[in-house]
Amino acid sequence: MKNLSLFNKIMFVCNIVLACCTFMAYLLPFMAPKLFPFLSVFTLCLPLILVLNLLFFCYWVVQFKRQMLLSGIALLIGITFINKFYKFSAPDYTPADGDFSVMSYNVRLFNKFEWSEKETVPIEISDFVKEKKPALLCIQEFSNARDFDYSAFPHRFIFSNGKKIKTGQAIFSKFKIINTGNIEFPDSNNNAIFADIIKGKDTIRVYNMHLQSIKISPDVHDISEDINEIDKKKSEMMFRRIGKAFRKQQLQAEIIMKHKQNCKYPIIICGDMNNSAFSYVYRNIKGDLNDCFVEAGKGFGKTYDFNYYPARIDYVFADEKFEVKMFSSYPEIVDSDHFPVMAVLSDKKQQ
Known part of the structure; x- marks a missing residue:
């Protein structure tokens, strides 16, 4: 981090905060809302959090900075969440008897x-x-x-x-x-x-x-x-x-x-x-x-x-x-x- 410019240092701190929020959001489906009602609100924001991680990942990739690993890992862990938010393709459907x-x-x-x-x-x-x-x-x-x-x-x-x-x-x-x-x-x-x-x-x-x-x-x-x-x-x-x-x-x-x-x-x-x-x-x-x-x-x-x-x-x-x-x-x-x-x-x- 010491080799980063002041602006990139600020960006990386923001990236760390975002990653922490991301990992916390990943745990929320396993946490009862009655125990953590305020934190449960973050489940509504998870798609936006994933998009922000993708933007950070791209930001570091174009600079060839290893800081890209943070959001990269966050996105990799959350691959199943991405699948619930957006599907890139659907199977071809052919009608059949019994459908x-x-x-x-x-x-x-x-x-x-x-x-x-x-x-x-x-x-x-x-x-x-x-x-x-x-x-x-x-x-x-x-x-x-x-x-x-x-x-x-x-x-x-x-x-x-x-x-x-x-x-x-x-x-x-x-x-x-x-x-x-x-x-x-x-x-x-x-x-x-x-x-x-x-x-x-x-x-x-x-x-x-x-x-x-x-x-x-x-x-x-x-x-x-x-x-x-x-x-x-x-x-x-x-x-x-x-x-x-x-x-x-x-x-x-x-x-x-x-x-x-x-x-x-x-x-x-x-x-x-x-x-x-x-x-x-x-x-x-x-x-x-x-x-x-x-x-x-x-x-x-x-x-x-x-x-x-x-x-x-x-x-x-x-x-x-x-x-x-x-x-x-x-x-x-x-x-x-x-x-x-x-x-x-x-x-x-x-x-």
């Missing part, structure tokens, strides 16, 4: 509160679903909408509550449903539901989850303006609120984990997790299931309308019994604050 598709979509109550000026949101969502023809459709923030046509699904389970406005989750299926249930989350309006579905000679359990929201505005400009106006105390309140939401998510994830442990069928989990793929919650809900984006997705897999940041907080997880043949997200569909995601699966026994 079936699973769609997950947070529809934001079909625009019941008119957040969008479009009056045709339920119709457009309905038309999109008809076009993609999923065999299984899991909807979060479902509310009865006269213009949403689910006649293509002869079997369905809708669980909703509320006095004036009924909201909840729904599972629509082209296969027969033989059992359903609701999983309550304490001290929360969120929940998860499940349905046992007969496909061929097999029974599959499908979970549809909607975990606690961290309540961050999707508009980066609005966030910047708010932060400029509020004082340090209010900023700390925002972090405490996020930490509290992460603690609730941890409890909700543990409830789902315990419930699925008693299931003897192959499992598919869909839904809005409201958390990143670098979190403790993601790691625990996924368990030994396959993340369909990681298996067969491409690009960022953006699922939430957050400006300038490709947030992926909606997931389809599938049992290892299934081959994940295709995965797509649809960021061009702007009828909700979330984008639909769909996976094509096939039973490995039939291959």
Whole structure:
């Protein structure tokens, strides 16, 4: 370091600080949010941290400086995290008999509160679903909408509550449903539901989850303006609120984990997790299931309308019994604050 210029010394100190933050972020998926709620917020920043490490690595490489090893090692250790953030390629998909598709979509109550000026949101969502023809459709923030046509699904389970406005989750299926249930989350309006579905000679359990929201505005400009106006105390309140939401998510994830442990069928989990793929919650809900984006997705897999940041907080997880043949997200569909995601699966026994 003594041979570095003053500017490069400052840059390397910054690089060291960044590397320390990076290694700490790598440990967070293994640390319960209830123990470290403030640190858990860093899981939201991990993609940015990885990008900064890449910039530092390139900065030192062009100067042929050995300091490149620091960020190089950080990136090498985090290669599995990079794969959850961005996929460079996806396998070629050839349709075959036995394939079936699973769609997950947070529809934001079909625009019941008119957040969008479009009056045709339920119709457009309905038309999109008809076009993609999923065999299984899991909807979060479902509310009865006269213009949403689910006649293509002869079997369905809708669980909703509320006095004036009924909201909840729904599972629509082209296969027969033989059992359903609701999983309550304490001290929360969120929940998860499940349905046992007969496909061929097999029974599959499908979970549809909607975990606690961290309540961050999707508009980066609005966030910047708010932060400029509020004082340090209010900023700390925002972090405490996020930490509290992460603690609730941890409890909700543990409830789902315990419930699925008693299931003897192959499992598919869909839904809005409201958390990143670098979190403790993601790691625990996924368990030994396959993340369909990681298996067969491409690009960022953006699922939430957050400006300038490709947030992926909606997931389809599938049992290892299934081959994940295709995965797509649809960021061009702007009828909700979330984008639909769909996976094509096939039973490995039939291959």
